[in-house]
Amino acid sequence: MPALPRPASGPGSRYTARAATSRSRPSRHPDIAALAHRLTPRDLWLTRMLHEHRVLTTHQITRLAYPSLRSAQRRLRILHNHTVLDSFRPLMQTGSAPEHYTLGPAGAALLAAQAGLDTNALGWRPTHTGRIAYSPSLGHDLGVNELLTHLAAHTTPTTNLPLWLSEHSAARRWGDIVRPDAYAHYRDGDRLLPFFLEYDTGSQPLARVEAKLTGYAAFTTATNTRPALLIHTRTQSRDQALRQRLAATARELGLNVATSSAGFTTTEPWGPWWTPLHPGARRTTLATLTTYWPTLTPASGLEPTDADTPLTLPAPPLPPVTPSRGGT
Structure with a gap:
Protein backbone atom coordinates (compact mmCIF):
# COMPACT_ATOMS: atom_id res chain seq x y z
CA MET A 1 0.00 0.00 0.00
CA PRO A 2 1.44 3.44 -0.90
CA ALA A 3 2.36 5.66 2.00
CA LEU A 4 0.21 8.70 2.68
CA PRO A 5 1.91 12.07 2.10
CA ARG A 6 3.25 13.83 5.15
CA PRO A 7 3.44 17.62 4.94
CA ALA A 8 5.53 19.20 7.68
CA SER A 9 2.46 20.86 9.18
CA GLY A 10 -1.26 21.21 8.68
CA PRO A 11 -3.81 18.59 7.62
CA GLY A 12 -2.23 15.25 6.88
CA SER A 13 1.10 16.13 8.50
CA ARG A 14 1.13 13.15 10.87
CA TYR A 15 -0.75 10.46 8.98
CA THR A 16 0.77 7.03 8.96
CA ALA A 17 0.53 4.39 6.25
CA ARG A 18 -1.39 2.09 8.58
CA ALA A 19 -5.06 1.21 8.24
CA ALA A 20 -7.68 3.86 8.82
CA THR A 21 -10.32 3.22 11.42
CA SER A 22 -14.00 3.46 10.57
CA ARG A 23 -17.09 3.86 12.70
CA SER A 24 -19.55 0.97 12.75
CA ARG A 25 -23.25 1.39 12.08
CA PRO A 26 -26.26 -0.83 11.44
CA SER A 27 -25.98 -2.68 8.13
CA ARG A 28 -28.99 -1.95 5.96
CA HIS A 29 -29.85 -1.06 2.41
CA PRO A 30 -30.29 2.71 2.02
CA ASP A 31 -33.92 3.75 1.56
CA ILE A 32 -33.76 7.26 0.18
CA ALA A 33 -37.54 7.61 0.05
CA ALA A 34 -37.68 7.12 3.82
CA LEU A 35 -35.15 9.94 4.23
CA ALA A 36 -37.34 12.53 2.49
CA HIS A 37 -38.82 13.84 5.74
CA ARG A 38 -35.52 13.65 7.64
CA LEU A 39 -33.06 15.61 5.51
CA THR A 40 -32.74 19.38 5.78
CA PRO A 41 -31.56 21.72 3.02
CA ARG A 42 -28.21 21.84 4.83
CA ASP A 43 -27.98 18.04 4.75
CA LEU A 44 -28.64 18.03 1.01
CA TRP A 45 -26.05 20.76 0.51
CA LEU A 46 -23.49 18.68 2.40
CA THR A 47 -24.02 15.68 0.11
CA ARG A 48 -23.29 17.94 -2.88
CA MET A 49 -20.19 19.33 -1.19
CA LEU A 50 -18.84 15.86 -0.49
CA HIS A 51 -19.54 14.79 -4.05
CA GLU A 52 -17.65 17.88 -5.25
CA HIS A 53 -14.74 17.91 -2.79
CA ARG A 54 -14.52 14.18 -1.87
CA VAL A 55 -13.56 14.47 1.81
CA LEU A 56 -14.09 17.02 4.57
CA THR A 57 -13.18 16.73 8.23
CA THR A 58 -15.55 17.44 11.10
CA HIS A 59 -13.77 20.74 11.73
CA GLN A 60 -14.02 21.82 8.10
CA ILE A 61 -17.74 21.01 7.98
CA THR A 62 -18.31 22.83 11.27
CA ARG A 63 -16.48 25.87 9.92
CA LEU A 64 -18.77 26.03 6.91
CA ALA A 65 -22.15 25.05 8.25
CA TYR A 66 -22.58 24.73 12.02
CA PRO A 67 -22.53 27.10 14.99
CA SER A 68 -20.50 24.70 17.15
CA LEU A 69 -18.49 21.50 16.98
CA ARG A 70 -20.98 19.71 19.22
CA SER A 71 -23.97 20.51 17.01
CA ALA A 72 -22.01 19.41 13.94
CA GLN A 73 -20.96 16.11 15.54
CA ARG A 74 -24.54 15.38 16.59
CA ARG A 75 -25.98 15.93 13.13
CA LEU A 76 -23.13 14.19 11.31
CA ARG A 77 -23.59 11.14 13.51
CA ILE A 78 -27.27 10.99 12.50
CA LEU A 79 -26.40 11.29 8.80
CA HIS A 80 -23.76 8.60 9.21
CA ASN A 81 -26.23 6.23 10.89
CA HIS A 82 -28.59 6.69 7.93
CA THR A 83 -25.67 5.99 5.49
CA VAL A 84 -26.05 9.44 3.94
CA LEU A 85 -22.41 9.93 4.90
CA ASP A 86 -19.53 7.55 5.38
CA SER A 87 -16.49 8.29 7.51
CA PHE A 88 -13.05 7.17 8.61
CA ARG A 89 -10.29 8.30 10.94
CA PRO A 90 -6.70 7.82 9.74
CA LEU A 91 -4.28 6.60 12.37
CA MET A 92 -1.64 9.16 13.27
CA GLN A 93 1.84 9.03 14.73
CA THR A 94 0.69 11.04 17.74
CA GLY A 95 -2.74 12.11 18.93
CA SER A 96 -5.88 11.33 16.98
CA ALA A 97 -7.29 12.56 13.69
CA PRO A 98 -10.75 14.13 13.41
CA GLU A 99 -13.49 12.19 11.69
CA HIS A 100 -13.15 12.41 7.90
CA TYR A 101 -16.49 12.40 6.06
CA THR A 102 -17.21 11.15 2.55
CA LEU A 103 -20.37 10.49 0.57
CA GLY A 104 -22.19 7.38 1.81
CA PRO A 105 -24.39 4.97 -0.16
CA ALA A 106 -27.66 6.72 0.68
CA GLY A 107 -26.15 10.11 -0.12
CA ALA A 108 -24.89 8.84 -3.48
CA ALA A 109 -28.28 7.27 -4.29
CA LEU A 110 -30.02 10.51 -3.34
CA LEU A 111 -27.80 12.66 -5.57
CA ALA A 112 -28.18 10.21 -8.46
CA ALA A 113 -31.96 10.22 -8.10
CA GLN A 114 -32.07 14.03 -8.08
CA ALA A 115 -30.03 14.11 -11.30
CA GLY A 116 -31.99 11.27 -12.93
CA LEU A 117 -28.87 9.08 -13.07
CA ASP A 118 -27.82 5.63 -12.03
CA THR A 119 -25.50 5.56 -9.01
CA ASN A 120 -22.74 4.09 -11.16
CA ALA A 121 -22.98 7.10 -13.47
CA LEU A 122 -22.32 9.26 -10.43
CA GLY A 123 -18.87 7.71 -10.15
CA TRP A 124 -19.62 6.36 -6.66
CA ARG A 125 -18.65 2.77 -5.77
CA PRO A 126 -18.89 0.77 -2.53
CA THR A 127 -15.11 1.16 -2.28
CA HIS A 128 -15.40 4.97 -2.45
CA THR A 129 -14.42 5.72 1.16
CA GLY A 130 -11.64 3.16 1.26
CA ARG A 131 -10.04 4.55 -1.87
CA ILE A 132 -10.05 8.05 -0.34
CA ALA A 133 -8.77 6.83 3.03
CA TYR A 134 -5.74 5.17 1.45
CA SER A 135 -5.17 7.65 -1.36
CA PRO A 136 -1.61 8.97 -1.64
CA SER A 137 -3.12 12.41 -2.21
CA LEU A 138 -5.22 12.49 0.97
CA GLY A 139 -2.97 14.97 2.79
CA HIS A 140 -2.82 17.20 -0.29
CA ASP A 141 -6.61 17.13 -0.79
CA LEU A 142 -7.25 17.96 2.86
CA GLY A 143 -4.79 20.84 2.66
CA VAL A 144 -6.63 22.33 -0.32
CA ASN A 145 -9.96 21.96 1.47
CA GLU A 146 -8.54 23.44 4.69
CA LEU A 147 -7.42 26.57 2.87
CA LEU A 148 -10.68 27.01 0.94
CA THR A 149 -13.01 26.26 3.86
CA HIS A 150 -11.30 29.01 5.86
CA LEU A 151 -11.85 31.41 2.96
CA ALA A 152 -15.46 30.33 2.46
CA ALA A 153 -16.31 30.64 6.16
CA TRP A 293 -3.30 43.19 -11.24
CA PRO A 294 -6.09 45.50 -12.47
CA THR A 295 -6.62 43.43 -15.65
CA LEU A 296 -7.79 40.27 -13.84
CA THR A 297 -10.93 38.62 -15.24
CA PRO A 298 -12.78 35.41 -14.28
CA ALA A 299 -12.01 32.24 -16.21
CA SER A 300 -14.20 31.33 -19.15
CA GLY A 301 -16.38 28.22 -19.13
CA LEU A 302 -18.23 29.00 -15.89
CA GLU A 303 -21.66 29.60 -17.40
CA PRO A 304 -24.07 26.60 -17.31
CA THR A 305 -24.64 24.82 -20.61
CA ASP A 306 -27.18 22.30 -21.88
CA ALA A 307 -24.64 19.56 -21.11
CA ASP A 308 -24.67 20.39 -17.38
CA THR A 309 -26.66 18.49 -14.77
CA PRO A 310 -27.28 19.47 -11.13
CA LEU A 311 -24.16 17.43 -10.29
CA THR A 312 -21.83 19.19 -12.74
CA LEU A 313 -22.76 22.66 -11.54
CA PRO A 314 -20.62 23.93 -8.63
CA ALA A 315 -21.97 23.45 -5.13
CA PRO A 316 -22.36 26.71 -3.18
CA PRO A 317 -19.46 27.02 -0.72
CA LEU A 318 -21.90 27.71 2.13
CA PRO A 319 -25.22 26.01 2.97
CA PRO A 320 -28.57 27.69 2.34
CA VAL A 321 -29.65 30.05 5.09
CA THR A 322 -32.79 28.26 6.23
CA PRO A 323 -33.93 27.02 9.64
CA SER A 324 -32.76 23.47 10.42
CA ARG A 325 -35.13 20.90 11.86
CA GLY A 326 -34.56 19.95 15.43
CA GLY A 327 -32.26 22.95 15.98
CA THR A 328 -29.23 21.16 14.49
Whole structure:
Protein backbone atom coordinates (compact mmCIF):
# COMPACT_ATOMS: atom_id res chain seq x y z
CA MET A 1 0.00 0.00 0.00
CA PRO A 2 1.44 3.44 -0.90
CA ALA A 3 2.36 5.66 2.00
CA LEU A 4 0.21 8.70 2.68
CA PRO A 5 1.91 12.07 2.10
CA ARG A 6 3.25 13.83 5.15
CA PRO A 7 3.44 17.62 4.94
CA ALA A 8 5.53 19.20 7.68
CA SER A 9 2.46 20.86 9.18
CA GLY A 10 -1.26 21.21 8.68
CA PRO A 11 -3.81 18.59 7.62
CA GLY A 12 -2.23 15.25 6.88
CA SER A 13 1.10 16.13 8.50
CA ARG A 14 1.13 13.15 10.87
CA TYR A 15 -0.75 10.46 8.98
CA THR A 16 0.77 7.03 8.96
CA ALA A 17 0.53 4.39 6.25
CA ARG A 18 -1.39 2.09 8.58
CA ALA A 19 -5.06 1.21 8.24
CA ALA A 20 -7.68 3.86 8.82
CA THR A 21 -10.32 3.22 11.42
CA SER A 22 -14.00 3.46 10.57
CA ARG A 23 -17.09 3.86 12.70
CA SER A 24 -19.55 0.97 12.75
CA ARG A 25 -23.25 1.39 12.08
CA PRO A 26 -26.26 -0.83 11.44
CA SER A 27 -25.98 -2.68 8.13
CA ARG A 28 -28.99 -1.95 5.96
CA HIS A 29 -29.85 -1.06 2.41
CA PRO A 30 -30.29 2.71 2.02
CA ASP A 31 -33.92 3.75 1.56
CA ILE A 32 -33.76 7.26 0.18
CA ALA A 33 -37.54 7.61 0.05
CA ALA A 34 -37.68 7.12 3.82
CA LEU A 35 -35.15 9.94 4.23
CA ALA A 36 -37.34 12.53 2.49
CA HIS A 37 -38.82 13.84 5.74
CA ARG A 38 -35.52 13.65 7.64
CA LEU A 39 -33.06 15.61 5.51
CA THR A 40 -32.74 19.38 5.78
CA PRO A 41 -31.56 21.72 3.02
CA ARG A 42 -28.21 21.84 4.83
CA ASP A 43 -27.98 18.04 4.75
CA LEU A 44 -28.64 18.03 1.01
CA TRP A 45 -26.05 20.76 0.51
CA LEU A 46 -23.49 18.68 2.40
CA THR A 47 -24.02 15.68 0.11
CA ARG A 48 -23.29 17.94 -2.88
CA MET A 49 -20.19 19.33 -1.19
CA LEU A 50 -18.84 15.86 -0.49
CA HIS A 51 -19.54 14.79 -4.05
CA GLU A 52 -17.65 17.88 -5.25
CA HIS A 53 -14.74 17.91 -2.79
CA ARG A 54 -14.52 14.18 -1.87
CA VAL A 55 -13.56 14.47 1.81
CA LEU A 56 -14.09 17.02 4.57
CA THR A 57 -13.18 16.73 8.23
CA THR A 58 -15.55 17.44 11.10
CA HIS A 59 -13.77 20.74 11.73
CA GLN A 60 -14.02 21.82 8.10
CA ILE A 61 -17.74 21.01 7.98
CA THR A 62 -18.31 22.83 11.27
CA ARG A 63 -16.48 25.87 9.92
CA LEU A 64 -18.77 26.03 6.91
CA ALA A 65 -22.15 25.05 8.25
CA TYR A 66 -22.58 24.73 12.02
CA PRO A 67 -22.53 27.10 14.99
CA SER A 68 -20.50 24.70 17.15
CA LEU A 69 -18.49 21.50 16.98
CA ARG A 70 -20.98 19.71 19.22
CA SER A 71 -23.97 20.51 17.01
CA ALA A 72 -22.01 19.41 13.94
CA GLN A 73 -20.96 16.11 15.54
CA ARG A 74 -24.54 15.38 16.59
CA ARG A 75 -25.98 15.93 13.13
CA LEU A 76 -23.13 14.19 11.31
CA ARG A 77 -23.59 11.14 13.51
CA ILE A 78 -27.27 10.99 12.50
CA LEU A 79 -26.40 11.29 8.80
CA HIS A 80 -23.76 8.60 9.21
CA ASN A 81 -26.23 6.23 10.89
CA HIS A 82 -28.59 6.69 7.93
CA THR A 83 -25.67 5.99 5.49
CA VAL A 84 -26.05 9.44 3.94
CA LEU A 85 -22.41 9.93 4.90
CA ASP A 86 -19.53 7.55 5.38
CA SER A 87 -16.49 8.29 7.51
CA PHE A 88 -13.05 7.17 8.61
CA ARG A 89 -10.29 8.30 10.94
CA PRO A 90 -6.70 7.82 9.74
CA LEU A 91 -4.28 6.60 12.37
CA MET A 92 -1.64 9.16 13.27
CA GLN A 93 1.84 9.03 14.73
CA THR A 94 0.69 11.04 17.74
CA GLY A 95 -2.74 12.11 18.93
CA SER A 96 -5.88 11.33 16.98
CA ALA A 97 -7.29 12.56 13.69
CA PRO A 98 -10.75 14.13 13.41
CA GLU A 99 -13.49 12.19 11.69
CA HIS A 100 -13.15 12.41 7.90
CA TYR A 101 -16.49 12.40 6.06
CA THR A 102 -17.21 11.15 2.55
CA LEU A 103 -20.37 10.49 0.57
CA GLY A 104 -22.19 7.38 1.81
CA PRO A 105 -24.39 4.97 -0.16
CA ALA A 106 -27.66 6.72 0.68
CA GLY A 107 -26.15 10.11 -0.12
CA ALA A 108 -24.89 8.84 -3.48
CA ALA A 109 -28.28 7.27 -4.29
CA LEU A 110 -30.02 10.51 -3.34
CA LEU A 111 -27.80 12.66 -5.57
CA ALA A 112 -28.18 10.21 -8.46
CA ALA A 113 -31.96 10.22 -8.10
CA GLN A 114 -32.07 14.03 -8.08
CA ALA A 115 -30.03 14.11 -11.30
CA GLY A 116 -31.99 11.27 -12.93
CA LEU A 117 -28.87 9.08 -13.07
CA ASP A 118 -27.82 5.63 -12.03
CA THR A 119 -25.50 5.56 -9.01
CA ASN A 120 -22.74 4.09 -11.16
CA ALA A 121 -22.98 7.10 -13.47
CA LEU A 122 -22.32 9.26 -10.43
CA GLY A 123 -18.87 7.71 -10.15
CA TRP A 124 -19.62 6.36 -6.66
CA ARG A 125 -18.65 2.77 -5.77
CA PRO A 126 -18.89 0.77 -2.53
CA THR A 127 -15.11 1.16 -2.28
CA HIS A 128 -15.40 4.97 -2.45
CA THR A 129 -14.42 5.72 1.16
CA GLY A 130 -11.64 3.16 1.26
CA ARG A 131 -10.04 4.55 -1.87
CA ILE A 132 -10.05 8.05 -0.34
CA ALA A 133 -8.77 6.83 3.03
CA TYR A 134 -5.74 5.17 1.45
CA SER A 135 -5.17 7.65 -1.36
CA PRO A 136 -1.61 8.97 -1.64
CA SER A 137 -3.12 12.41 -2.21
CA LEU A 138 -5.22 12.49 0.97
CA GLY A 139 -2.97 14.97 2.79
CA HIS A 140 -2.82 17.20 -0.29
CA ASP A 141 -6.61 17.13 -0.79
CA LEU A 142 -7.25 17.96 2.86
CA GLY A 143 -4.79 20.84 2.66
CA VAL A 144 -6.63 22.33 -0.32
CA ASN A 145 -9.96 21.96 1.47
CA GLU A 146 -8.54 23.44 4.69
CA LEU A 147 -7.42 26.57 2.87
CA LEU A 148 -10.68 27.01 0.94
CA THR A 149 -13.01 26.26 3.86
CA HIS A 150 -11.30 29.01 5.86
CA LEU A 151 -11.85 31.41 2.96
CA ALA A 152 -15.46 30.33 2.46
CA ALA A 153 -16.31 30.64 6.16
CA HIS A 154 -14.77 34.12 6.39
CA THR A 155 -17.89 36.07 5.52
CA THR A 156 -18.41 39.69 6.49
CA PRO A 157 -20.75 42.37 5.12
CA THR A 158 -18.13 42.97 2.40
CA THR A 159 -16.18 39.70 1.94
CA ASN A 160 -17.14 36.23 0.77
CA LEU A 161 -16.13 33.32 -1.46
CA PRO A 162 -18.99 33.10 -3.98
CA LEU A 163 -17.42 30.31 -6.06
CA TRP A 164 -15.23 27.29 -5.29
CA LEU A 165 -14.53 24.57 -7.85
CA SER A 166 -12.73 21.37 -6.92
CA GLU A 167 -9.85 19.88 -8.86
CA HIS A 168 -12.31 17.45 -10.46
CA SER A 169 -14.69 20.22 -11.60
CA ALA A 170 -11.82 22.36 -12.88
CA ALA A 171 -10.47 19.41 -14.89
CA ARG A 172 -13.92 18.87 -16.42
CA ARG A 173 -13.93 22.45 -17.69
CA TRP A 174 -10.30 23.12 -18.56
CA GLY A 175 -8.41 19.84 -18.26
CA ASP A 176 -7.20 19.94 -21.85
CA ILE A 177 -5.20 23.08 -20.95
CA VAL A 178 -4.72 23.34 -17.17
CA ARG A 179 -5.44 21.17 -14.13
CA PRO A 180 -5.39 23.38 -11.02
CA ASP A 181 -6.01 22.05 -7.53
CA ALA A 182 -8.96 24.45 -7.24
CA TYR A 183 -10.51 27.51 -8.82
CA ALA A 184 -12.32 30.16 -6.78
CA HIS A 185 -13.55 33.74 -6.62
CA TYR A 186 -12.73 35.83 -3.55
CA ARG A 187 -14.72 39.05 -3.19
CA ASP A 188 -14.00 42.01 -0.94
CA GLY A 189 -16.37 44.89 -1.56
CA ASP A 190 -16.17 45.78 -5.25
CA ARG A 191 -12.87 43.92 -5.69
CA LEU A 192 -13.00 40.40 -7.15
CA LEU A 193 -10.02 38.06 -7.18
CA PRO A 194 -10.61 35.12 -9.55
CA PHE A 195 -7.79 32.61 -9.01
CA PHE A 196 -6.43 29.19 -9.78
CA LEU A 197 -4.83 27.46 -6.79
CA GLU A 198 -1.75 25.26 -6.91
CA TYR A 199 -1.28 23.58 -3.53
CA ASP A 200 2.37 22.57 -3.46
CA THR A 201 3.41 19.99 -0.85
CA GLY A 202 7.05 20.00 -1.89
CA SER A 203 6.89 16.54 -3.46
CA GLN A 204 7.38 17.77 -7.04
CA PRO A 205 10.69 19.05 -8.46
CA LEU A 206 10.83 22.80 -8.98
CA ALA A 207 11.15 22.24 -12.73
CA ARG A 208 7.80 20.45 -12.81
CA VAL A 209 6.08 23.30 -10.99
CA GLU A 210 7.68 25.76 -13.40
CA ALA A 211 6.44 23.72 -16.37
CA LYS A 212 2.85 24.25 -15.21
CA LEU A 213 3.14 27.98 -15.91
CA THR A 214 3.19 27.28 -19.64
CA GLY A 215 -0.28 25.74 -19.37
CA TYR A 216 -1.65 28.76 -17.49
CA ALA A 217 -0.21 31.07 -20.12
CA ALA A 218 -1.82 28.94 -22.84
CA PHE A 219 -5.13 29.17 -20.97
CA THR A 220 -4.91 32.97 -20.92
CA THR A 221 -4.22 33.06 -24.65
CA ALA A 222 -6.87 30.50 -25.61
CA THR A 223 -9.69 31.96 -23.51
CA ASN A 224 -8.77 35.65 -23.44
CA THR A 225 -9.37 35.64 -19.68
CA ARG A 226 -6.90 36.41 -16.88
CA PRO A 227 -7.42 34.74 -13.49
CA ALA A 228 -4.60 35.02 -10.98
CA LEU A 229 -2.47 32.02 -10.02
CA LEU A 230 -1.92 31.48 -6.28
CA ILE A 231 0.75 28.97 -5.28
CA HIS A 232 0.54 27.79 -1.68
CA THR A 233 3.66 26.03 -0.45
CA ARG A 234 4.54 23.96 2.58
CA THR A 235 7.40 25.94 4.10
CA GLN A 236 9.03 29.35 3.81
CA SER A 237 12.17 27.81 2.35
CA ARG A 238 10.15 26.07 -0.36
CA ASP A 239 8.33 29.34 -1.01
CA GLN A 240 11.63 31.17 -1.51
CA ALA A 241 12.96 28.44 -3.79
CA LEU A 242 9.82 28.57 -5.93
CA ARG A 243 9.93 32.34 -6.17
CA GLN A 244 13.53 32.29 -7.37
CA ARG A 245 12.71 29.59 -9.92
CA LEU A 246 9.42 31.03 -11.21
CA ALA A 247 9.89 34.81 -11.22
CA ALA A 248 11.53 35.14 -14.64
CA THR A 249 9.22 32.61 -16.29
CA ALA A 250 6.07 34.23 -14.88
CA ARG A 251 7.25 37.63 -16.08
CA GLU A 252 8.04 36.34 -19.59
CA LEU A 253 4.65 34.64 -19.84
CA GLY A 254 2.75 37.65 -18.48
CA LEU A 255 1.19 35.69 -15.60
CA ASN A 256 -0.19 37.17 -12.39
CA VAL A 257 1.31 34.90 -9.71
CA ALA A 258 1.52 35.19 -5.92
CA THR A 259 2.90 32.73 -3.39
CA SER A 260 2.54 31.97 0.29
CA SER A 261 3.34 29.15 2.72
CA ALA A 262 1.53 27.22 5.42
CA GLY A 263 3.40 29.01 8.17
CA PHE A 264 1.29 32.11 7.48
CA THR A 265 -2.03 30.91 6.08
CA THR A 266 -3.00 28.32 8.70
CA THR A 267 -6.15 30.06 9.94
CA GLU A 268 -6.43 33.37 8.04
CA PRO A 269 -5.50 32.76 4.39
CA TRP A 270 -7.21 36.02 3.34
CA GLY A 271 -4.63 38.01 5.35
CA PRO A 272 -1.39 39.73 4.37
CA TRP A 273 0.51 36.55 3.55
CA TRP A 274 0.61 36.57 -0.27
CA THR A 275 3.58 37.95 -2.18
CA PRO A 276 3.24 38.77 -5.90
CA LEU A 277 6.09 37.63 -8.13
CA HIS A 278 7.30 41.19 -8.65
CA PRO A 279 10.75 42.56 -7.75
CA GLY A 280 10.61 44.13 -4.30
CA ALA A 281 7.00 43.04 -3.67
CA ARG A 282 5.89 42.58 -0.07
CA ARG A 283 3.28 40.32 1.47
CA THR A 284 -0.26 41.59 1.08
CA THR A 285 -3.88 40.50 1.45
CA LEU A 286 -5.87 38.61 -1.16
CA ALA A 287 -8.04 41.68 -1.75
CA THR A 288 -5.03 43.95 -2.27
CA LEU A 289 -3.63 41.63 -4.94
CA THR A 290 -6.29 43.05 -7.25
CA THR A 291 -4.55 46.45 -7.10
CA TYR A 292 -1.36 44.82 -8.41
CA TRP A 293 -3.30 43.19 -11.24
CA PRO A 294 -6.09 45.50 -12.47
CA THR A 295 -6.62 43.43 -15.65
CA LEU A 296 -7.79 40.27 -13.84
CA THR A 297 -10.93 38.62 -15.24
CA PRO A 298 -12.78 35.41 -14.28
CA ALA A 299 -12.01 32.24 -16.21
CA SER A 300 -14.20 31.33 -19.15
CA GLY A 301 -16.38 28.22 -19.13
CA LEU A 302 -18.23 29.00 -15.89
CA GLU A 303 -21.66 29.60 -17.40
CA PRO A 304 -24.07 26.60 -17.31
CA THR A 305 -24.64 24.82 -20.61
CA ASP A 306 -27.18 22.30 -21.88
CA ALA A 307 -24.64 19.56 -21.11
CA ASP A 308 -24.67 20.39 -17.38
CA THR A 309 -26.66 18.49 -14.77
CA PRO A 310 -27.28 19.47 -11.13
CA LEU A 311 -24.16 17.43 -10.29
CA THR A 312 -21.83 19.19 -12.74
CA LEU A 313 -22.76 22.66 -11.54
CA PRO A 314 -20.62 23.93 -8.63
CA ALA A 315 -21.97 23.45 -5.13
CA PRO A 316 -22.36 26.71 -3.18
CA PRO A 317 -19.46 27.02 -0.72
CA LEU A 318 -21.90 27.71 2.13
CA PRO A 319 -25.22 26.01 2.97
CA PRO A 320 -28.57 27.69 2.34
CA VAL A 321 -29.65 30.05 5.09
CA THR A 322 -32.79 28.26 6.23
CA PRO A 323 -33.93 27.02 9.64
CA SER A 324 -32.76 23.47 10.42
CA ARG A 325 -35.13 20.90 11.86
CA GLY A 326 -34.56 19.95 15.43
CA GLY A 327 -32.26 22.95 15.98
CA THR A 328 -29.23 21.16 14.49
